[in-house]
Amino acid sequence: MHLSALGAARHKRGLSELLCALRAHAATQSDVLALLRHASATVAPCQPRSEGAPSRSGLARGYTVSTRSESVAAARSTVDSYLEVPGGRVPYTAELRFLGGPDAPIPTMPCYRTIDSTGQDVPGAHIPHPLSQDLALRMYGAMARLQTMDTMFYEAQRQGRFSFYLTCQGEEATNIGSAAGLANNDMVFAQYREQGVLLWRGYSLDQFANQLLGNALEPGKGRQMPIHYGSPEHAYQTISSPLATQMPHAVGTAYAYKMDRQPRVAVTYFGDGASSEGDAHAAFNFAAVLGAPCLFVCRNNGYAISTPAHEQYKGDGIAGRGPMYGIPSIRVDGGDVRAVYNAVVEARRRALGLGLGGQSGGQQQHPHKGGAGGGLVMEPAAAGGGGGAGQAAAAAAGPGPVLIECMSYRSGHHSTSDDSTRYRTSEEMRAWRARDPVARFRSWLGAQGWWDEVREAELRRSTRQEVLAALDRAAQVPKPPLSDMFTDVYAPMAATAAGGGGAAVAAGSGEGLGLGLLPHLAEQREATLEFARRHPGVCPPDVPLR
């Protein structure tokens, strides 16, 4: 066998050409194997890129990066211990084994908690961000107000004061704990059960009531149905009904922050049901590929209207999916506000590329202590402290998404349009009500000596009064005028002038265009108002024309 002759040529030829040549020379199988073994010892395999070097395609760490020259080299590599493909380096196995599924499930991701169901500290819990008394009381106050507000607005809807409401009962800790862990200017893309986040950020009871009644004071001009809040001033995107569409939005916004080098994250909340939507998959995958500083907070409350979680998915919930996308993920006890808070603070740091600084002491970002604007200064990755290589690697990986799955239970009905006793038992609901996160935290506060029954009663009483007063005030305010109905379909023309040499829209009056009223809309508005003036009986009495 002319091994040496072929061997001399191997440097000039690809593997397939080599094999053709061998076949042509009627080489035996052992000849071929010998040649390959010889070749593999001398052909340099693709070298893994060093950890931490910036990757052009942004692949997750653990894969080799494939630049074009490396892909070509990979295609020619004859190394036998791993497979080099455009997606990365894959080790071989001789075992035929299926991983995952009902036969060989991957281990269930455990649930991080620091306070047990009775309100006691979990011994040995890792708490990088202990709660000061001030913070703890602010959190509890918000949770209690949220709970009372929800109950009263729900009742108000039952009384016919507005058309729709939904509560976040059972998820107060998820709402408040996560809100407290964010900066005030982190943009929130909520689903619809996160009114606690708005409450934390300072949205007033009057604002809630105005939105629910759709009156003229409502910043949304009565455009949206109840609970579809939005407030740019509180960095809270207007709620959009189709499920999970907010998830790619959050990734896009996070990407914008990254491109602008802003020290902000985008946060998206979504339920266990919404995570089944295609948009969820696209958002997860994309956020990882783009390295977008986006927090994914899943409220796994066990139900999607009547569909229980075990009919929604067959894998390990939502947290179990994250690592498969290349996203650092954690599962948290959503009823433990301190656990949620700690997870979100850490996740936020990680998303910004600041690394996991959990064990180090001083250099923590405390978003809730931030200034009024909430803008944070980017600090370098956590100095000192434990964790060493893992954390350094995490810091070097740059910004990227993080997934937090908060496990809780939807104590209330899906909404005022639902009667959940039709699909779940009262026993189940009663059992979970007993594990009410607000009560649990109250116990813990009591054990610290920071709260008592007197203050509790007073807080509840005053909140009830405030909510009633806000509803009454909101009911007195007239509805938005009919003339507002046609504005904001398009942006006002002043905005385009700012763009410079902008896209002028033909014709139309200056004043109309200043309101975004294109000619056909200005005509329709005029015709509508004219009709309403001529037929005042048609227009509801509390809707002014203007």
Add this chain to the structure above:
Amino acid sequence: MLPALVRSARNGLFTKVGVRGFASQVSEMTVRDALNSALDEELARDDKVYVLGEEVGEYQGAYKITRGLLQKYGPDRVKDTPITEAGFTGIAVGSAFAGLRPVCEFMTWNFAMQAIDQIINSAAKTLYMSAGQINCPIVFRGPNGAAAGVAAQHSQCFAAWYSSVPGLKVLAPYDAEDARGLMKAAIRDPDPVVFLENEILYGQAFPVTPQVLDKDFVLPIGKAKVMREGKHVTLVSFSKMVGYCLKAAEQLAKEGIECEVINLRSIKPLDRDTLLASVKKTHKIISVEEGWPQCGVGSEISAVMMELAFDELDAPVLRVTGAEVPMPYAANLEAAALPQIDDIIKAVKSIA
């Protein structure tokens, strides 16, 4: 900024414009190059503008519209995306909410149906739902309508669907001048714009003046262009069918029938004024489109003409449209399913 560059609808291609004495020298440019140069200039002008879509970067664009842009502006401004229309559209919309100005490419508008919720429920409606607080300055673009031999799922025309949605602006360029001026207008516009191109037109070259080549050449949105004046019949159309109408008009002119050909350029807002002025002159109007007849663009034109110009009409408004079938593949069937120049001529003669 440069108001003299904004053309009025009635100027012909070679009319000298105002104060600036541009040389009358004219060059040719394909629609592809027109779009490419417009994107290039807008990327250079505003660093918030970026392009994303499948194959837009390394591959230079599935139809080469984005050729050279990745090399020039880098992967932060020209992003290749994973295959998820719903995903990358949603991400583009989210980035627009945060102040970037994405140009979101669909390989064809057919695939945008997988993202239509993001286009309509998120991009189009958010300004209204947020009462003017959240803008979405995004351009969605890609080839629309029939190509050649790509059959049912690659040949649908979406002009009618998108033009019915309040909050969207819908543009359809025909020639290189349209492509440059409307693309720049779309990118600079604060509202979401649906930009319907045409694959067959990409390779076609059209004359362009130095004015059109100016980097601030912007056409007004909502203004149609009279491509050819005439007094007997008005032909109104958009995109590739404008070319067919012009050819039909040439042939009919030999027989003494003078057609006025209007290029809509903007499906939403629709330039009713130009249509009405034309109908007042010709008293007969025919709408020509590739898309399906029921609830097509021609239906809207018919309704508007009936409502606003009933007394001017000497004949019913005619619609020349594609056949009401999913596009067949076989070349002869495809030709039969689309309006041809002869169909337009026949329609004109039936009422002229």
